[in-house]
Amino acid sequence: MLQRFHNYFRRKETEIHELNYLFWECTQRCNLNCRHCGSDCAVSSAYKDMPFDDFMKAISPLEQRYKRNTVLIVITGGEPLVRPDLADCGRELRRHGFLWSIVTNGYAYDESMHRKLMAAGLSSITLSLDGLRDTHDAFRKRQGSFDRVMNAIDLIANEKRLPTYDIVTCVSPMNIGELAEMKQLLIAHKVKAWRFFTIAPIGRAVTDDGLRLDGAQLKQLMDFIVETRKEGRIDAKFSCEAYLGKYDRKVRDWHYFCRAGINIGSVLIDGSISACPNIDRRFAQGNIYTDNLLDVWDTRFEKFRDRSWTKVGKCADCKVYNNCLGGAMHLHNIDSPEIMECHYSNLMH
Amino acid sequence: MEKHKTYKFFRGMLMASAFTSMMFVMQACYGTPNNALIDDEVLEYTVSGKVTAKSNSEPLAGIKLTIDSTDYETVTDSLGNFSITLNASDYCDMTFKFVDESGKYQQLDTIVPVCNSPELNIEMDVNNAPKVS
Ligand code: SF4
Ligand code: SF4
Numbered sequence: 001m002l003q004r005f006h007n008y009f010r011r012k013e014t015e016i017h018e019l020n021y022l023f024w025e026c027t028q029r030c031n032l033n034c035r036h037c038g039s040d041c042a043v044s045s046a047y048k049d050m051p052f053d054d055f056m057k058a059i060s061p062l063e064q065r066y067k068r069n070t071v072l073i074v075i076t077g078g079e080p081l082v083r084p085d086l087a088d089c090g091r092e093l094r095r096h097g098f099l100w101s102i103v104t105n106g107y108a109y110d111e112s113m114h115r116k117l118m119a120a121g122l123s124s125i126t127l128s129l130d131g132l133r134d135t136h137d138a139f140r141k142r143q144g145s146f147d148r149v150m151n152a153i154d155l156i157a158n159e160k161r162l163p164t165y166d167i168v169t170c171v172s173p174m175n176i177g178e179l180a181e182m183k184q185l186l187i188a189h190k191v192k193a194w195r196f197f198t199i200a201p202i203g204r205a206v207t208d209d210g211l212r213l214d215g216a217q218l219k220q221l222m223d224f225i226v227e228t229r230k231e232g233r234i235d236a237k238f239s240c241e242a243y244l245g246k247y248d249r250k251v252r253d254w255h256y257f258c259r260a261g262i263n264i265g266s267v268l269i270d271g272s273i274s275a276c277p278n279i280d281r282r283f284a285q286g287n288i289y290t291d292n293l294l295d296v297w298d299t300r301f302e303k304f305r306d307r308s309w310t311k312v313g314k315c316a317d318c319k320v321y322n323n324c325l326g327g328a329m330h331l332h333n334i335d336s337p338e339i340m341e342c343h344y345s346n347l348m349h
Numbered sequence: 350m351e352k353h354k355t356y357k358f359f360r361g362m363l364m365a366s367a368f369t370s371m372m373f374v375m376q377a378c379y380g381t382p383n384n385a386l387i388d389d390e391v392l393e394y395t396v397s398g399k400v401t402a403k404s405n406s407e408p409l410a411g412i413k414l415t416i417d418s419t420d421y422e423t424v425t426d427s428l429g430n431f432s433i434t435l436n437a438s439d440y441c442d443m444t445f446k447f448v449d450e451s452g453k454y455q456q457l458d459t460i461v462p463v464c465n466s467p468e469l470n471i472e473m474d475v476n477n478a479p480k481v482s
Contacts, residue, residue: 021380076379
């Protein structure tokens, strides 16, 4: 019954497709070289950082259409903290009525950075923690990363002015055995929200096989989240990445819904207009240097809003297709419409 | 877009309801939580303090505090006290403008990073301020 209501809701959301969540890939530079990175960025990227004015010009039509505080600009990279003008960009976004947030590895997030970003009206932050000390440092391929991110976690968990934040953990065979201890650690550091995702076969993870969970490990992860949610000491949830059958509502607050191109858009480093930045970049629908962002949002994105093309391969006869609609957009490749990975099937078998 | 008017109305109601607002919490895998979309107006914080004269530490009444690019403003009471409430996600390294309502002193600008502390005690160098005739 609830699922049917959700499917109706999802259809209506798709019809009106309000742009409420816009990624800005402001840089491809990064201060770390993580093993599982979803992007192919490098310490020194081929692309220069996008000038803030270019981005601001592109999003100014959104200011006319949407009410203040209804569009969140998620600043991502690369690592956004490598941009020296990050706080200035944020302050300017806030002045124009946008909420803004960052996704960071926390390596460069110290007290002075925290003060600067809070003063510029930061409204949300996501920090990555991928295990206990040795595992985290091995993932991030840099000693001292764990201590730095824990310091950043303390700053944000104790910050009363931050409307929302969370810690994300990319779960792999390397850290699945540490989740219980990580939970105690996060609770001891007063963390309120913890989100999990798994490694998609994209970015650097394509060539690193030791990072993917098998069906039994995936089930172990789901059971861990269910149990943690029952305890109620930390708000644990699984990310948006897949329909999960009987686990769907047990590991999240609401049903699975891939909002890419429906409420989520992005401006990528080269100006491409797409949905989530982890989606195959060839799905880009336009470019801010040649197109009007709102025109593109209003009139293109057909493949994102009508997902019937995904009903091929294993999705063709799937009995839960109506709930899932062919899975996450980031698990599709433009060359072949078939989904790369299905958590639902992995959990069932 | 007009044809979706009813749904949009319904959507607004769902968003406002504590029971269904979770439907609108957006969070892409590699993104940040967006509960702020719903809660932003709710999360507020208050900065309060006292304004005194630098020369003799006497409280200054009737001093107007405004915060650039926002509608926030308040006036110190007879004991120099003030209290101002801001949205949590408002930027705050801004200029506080102190203007004596009586017109006795000219405007003085003081940059105060309000987010660093919920309590602010400001000393104003009013004696050095040029008097308004
Ligand atoms: S493409 Fe992936 S990350 Fe983006 S909304 Fe869909 S499931 Fe989430
Ligand atoms: S087979 Fe396709 S439609 Fe079915 S659950 Fe998997 S991804 Fe979703």
